[in-house]
Amino acid sequence: MKKFVTLIVIAAVFLSGCATMVRIDTNVPDAKITINGQPVGTAPVTTSLSDAIWENYTFTIQKDGYKTVRGVLNKEFKVGTFIGGLFLWPLLLWTYGPQPFQTFELEKQ
Numbered sequence: 143m144k145k146f147v148t149l150i151v152i153a154a155v156f157l158s159g160c161a162t163m164v165r166i167d168t169n170v171p172d173a174k175i176t177i178n179g180q181p182v183g184t185a186p187v188t189t190s191l192s193d194a195i196w197e198n199y200t201f202t203i204q205k206d207g208y209k210t211v212r213g214v215l216n217k218e219f220k221v222g223t224f225i226g227g228l229f230l231w232p233l234l235l236w237t238y239g240p241q242p243f244q245t246f247e248l249e250k251q
Contacts, residue, residue, distance in 0.1 A: 162241075164189055166182075167185055169245075175203050177201050191215075197239070209251055
């Protein structure tokens with residue numbers, strides 16, 4: 143029983159540091175947003191993205207009458223996950239993920 147509880151605690155710690163809820167907003171409501179080629183919704187949109195250090199997220203924001211915006215989502219160092227990774231080393235692989243709030247400006251065509 144003790145091993146089972148330990149395993150559950152380790153799994154909870156491991157999984158809690160794996161993703162960030164990311165809110166993407168624009169100065170133009172209802173702009174269509176895709177991440178890595180997959181539609182995620184219209185602005186503002188919130189989605190869960192992995193904090194894995196090897197993940198990079200490209201985005202496209204489109205709306206009729208505005209120039210299309212393309213780029214890479216900004217990332218940040220995850221201090222809490224890093225501290226957890228000092229005790230449970232695999233967590234160190236999830237210490238650099240997307241920033242939770244990202245805003246982009248669209249220009250009229």
